[in-house]
Amino acid sequence: MKQNPILALHPLTKFYLAVFITVSVIIVPSYLFAYAWFPILIIIAAIAGVAKSFISFISKTLLILLAIVFLMQLFFYPGDSVIGTWWIFEMSSEGLQYGLKLTSRILAIGAAFILFFRIVDVKDFVKALEDIGLPPTGAYIVLSTLQIIPEMRRQSNTIMEAQKTRGVETEGSLKVRAKAFFPTLTPLILSSIASTEERAITLESRAFSAPGPKTSLHQLTKRPIDRILNWTYLILSIGLLVWRFFL
Amino acid sequence: MTAIIQLENVSYRYPIGEEWVLKDVSLEIKKGSFVSIVGNNGSGKTTLCNILRGFIPHFHKGELEGAITLEGQDLSGFQLGQLGEKVGFVFQNPFIQISGVKDNVFGEIAYGLENLGVPVEEIYERVEEVLTLVNIQHLRDKNPFELSGGQRQRVALASIIVMEPDILVIDEPSSQLDPIGTEQVFEIIRLMKEKGKTIILVEHKMDLVAEYSDELIVLDQGKVLMQGPTRDVLADPLFRKANIQYPHVTEIALELQEMGVDLNFVPIRDSEITTCFKHNRGDV
Numbered sequence: 238m239k240q241n242p243i244l245a246l247h248p249l250t251k252f253y254l255a256v257f258i259t260v261s262v263i264i265v266p267s268y269l270f271a272y273a274w275f276p277i278l279i280i281i282a283a284i285a286g287v288a289k290s291f292i293s294f295i296s297k298t299l300l301i302l303l304a305i306v307f308l309m310q311l312f313f314y315p316g317d318s319v320i321g322t323w324w325i326f327e328m329s330s331e332g333l334q335y336g337l338k339l340t341s342r343i344l345a346i347g348a349a350f351i352l353f354f355r356i357v358d359v360k361d362f363v364k365a366l367e368d369i370g371l372p373p374t375g376a377y378i379v380l381s382t383l384q385i386i387p388e389m390r391r392q393s394n395t396i397m398e399a400q401k402t403r404g405v406e407t408e409g410s411l412k413v414r415a416k417a418f419f420p421t422l423t424p425l426i427l428s429s430i431a432s433t434e435e436r437a438i439t440l441e442s443r444a445f446s447a448p449g450p451k452t453s454l455h456q457l458t459k460r461p462i463d464r465i466l467n468w469t470y471l472i473l474s475i476g477l478l479v480w481r482f483f484l
Numbered sequence: 485m486t487a488i489i490q491l492e493n494v495s496y497r498y499p500i501g502e503e504w505v506l507k508d509v510s511l512e513i514k515k516g517s518f519v520s521i522v523g524n525n526g527s528g529k530t531t532l533c534n535i536l537r538g539f540i541p542h543f544h545k546g547e548l549e550g551a552i553t554l555e556g557q558d559l560s561g562f563q564l565g566q567l568g569e570k571v572g573f574v575f576q577n578p579f580i581q582i583s584g585v586k587d588n589v590f591g592e593i594a595y596g597l598e599n600l601g602v603p604v605e606e607i608y609e610r611v612e613e614v615l616t617l618v619n620i621q622h623l624r625d626k627n628p629f630e631l632s633g634g635q636r637q638r639v640a641l642a643s644i645i646v647m648e649p650d651i652l653v654i655d656e657p658s659s660q661l662d663p664i665g666t667e668q669v670f671e672i673i674r675l676m677k678e679k680g681k682t683i684i685l686v687e688h689k690m691d692l693v694a695e696y697s698d699e700l701i702v703l704d705q706g707k708v709l710m711q712g713p714t715r716d717v718l719a720d721p722l723f724r725k726a727n728i729q730y731p732h733v734t735e736i737a738l739e740l741q742e743m744g745v746d747l748n749f750v751p752i753r754d755s756e757i758t759t760c761f762k763h764n765r766g767d768v
């Protein structure tokens with residue numbers, strides 16, 4: 238069993254945390270509140286032992302997006318109270334406010350889901366979804382895609398090698414690589430399409446459509462802590478709603 | 485023994501094909517027997533297997549004529565899923581026989597049982613048993629995608645026999661195997677027969693076919709050229725017309741016969757070489 242207190246949680250508990258964060262930042266207008274989630278998420282990531290990869294992923298992806306969104310709002314959001322100028326553009330305090338609000342939400346929600354995928358094993362998550370009613374076909378599509386991506390990567394490497402021996406440049410500048418990309422892609426896609434029917438037959442030979450309920454070697458356990466956390470999210474969400482609209 | 489599978493005047497044409505791939509095929513397979521289907525490439529062996537498993541007409545459409553019965557019932561009355569419990573099919577190509585949802589061989593073999601809804605404790609037992617039977621215990625934790633052709637072939641065989649279908653259809657299981665691996669696979673198939681399964685095997689290696697199978701069906705360009713007990717079919721002069729290799733001993737014996745040597749019977753197994761000659765010189 239996994240010993241880590243965060244990793245050992247039920248996949249849905251992890252998922253509901255991300256959902257709860259999303260709901261909470263939509264209910265609570267303050268950007269400080271939304272930004273406050275970020276350090277909390279980092280702490281959770283640290284406990285789960287994924288802090289480094291979590292932060293580096295966010296700084297590589299989300300950060301650029303946030304910067305763009307923030308600047309766009311700052312300069313272009315309609316507002317009268319000018320707080321500064323840069324070249325021909327004016328910064329308004331409305332823009333600043335809105336930019337902070339928007340980026341704080343994107344950061345909270347984005348980081349919550351990025352963390353979710355860092356701490357959940359997608360196989361577990363799919364199994365959890367199956368347990369609550371995802372049809373086997375849906376589960377199959379997700380799982381097989383996950384399995385097949387590395388397989389396709391291997392295949393595309395093989396094709397790349399083959400192209401290289403035929404004189405196609407596959408290394409170097411972006412332009413060179415883009416040029417090599419398409420001749421690689423075509424055989425890859427063709428072979429994937431060809432194997433779809435075969436795959437359907439393979440699945441069928443394993444009684445995929447057998448009538449009656451399926452069993453699974455892969456069992457997920459829901460512990461009391463999962464129930465407590467899920468109830469906590471629900472009660473807090475309702476509490477926030479009541480506080481926001483009735484008090 | 486009663487017929488478990490019967491085909492009457494079955495003809496089939498693929499949707500994109502001009503020609504009939506199977507022509508007026510009638511045959512009978514007895515319950516519990518080991519039947520081998522032989523024939524040259526393109527003679528329709530794989531197509532016939534697909535019909536027996538119901539993949540024709542469920543997956544490959546095309547035109548199918550004639551009557552096919554399984555245990556006395558019309559095959560078209562079965563759903564594809566129901567057929568899965570009765571007929572296991574190991575394909576010719578081991579590279580496409582991976583479910584793609586499991587990251588280890590153990591799970592891969594268990595997959596069919598999960599789909600059949602077998603209780604988990606029983607799945608563990610049955611998969612263990614099959615891993616040992618097929619001699620792939622050492623592969624149990626490997627990723628199925630990272631196996632060689634021969635290893636995949638064994639995993640594919642294991643994945644089907646673990647489901648314990650009454651009828652096993654196995655299409656050229658030895659194509660990726662070395663001689664020892666091939667012999668082992670035949671031993672496994674024989675064990676299945678001893679368990680009372682009906683075996684339908686497509687195979688080119690005639691020495692092993694003659695050694696193991698009770699009956700032979702010879703396909704030639706989509707037609708059943710001959711069918712019957714292995715010995716009778718091989719002894720029939722018509723067999724030569726099909727242009728299929730004889731088992732080695734049979735070939736030598738027939739050549740000797742042509743040269744005037746008298747035979748008690750036409751040998752089909754290596755072990756019969758000492759008893760087939762009329763004047764057994766060893767006696768003197």
Ligand SMILES: Nc1ncnc2c1ncn2[C@@H]1O[C@H](COP(=O)(O)OP(=O)(O)O)[C@@H](O)[C@H]1O
Nearest residue numbers: 498500501505524525526527528529530531532
């Ligand atoms: N999916 C298909 N579509 C069209 N024609 C096919 C298909 N599969 C096989 N055939 C044709 O059917 C004939 C018999 O093929 P097959 O049953 O695979 O023979 P065998 O297994 O004896 O080598 C061949 O001529 C082949 O070209």
Ligand SMILES: [Mg+2]
Nearest residue numbers: 529530576655
């Ligand atoms: Mg074939």
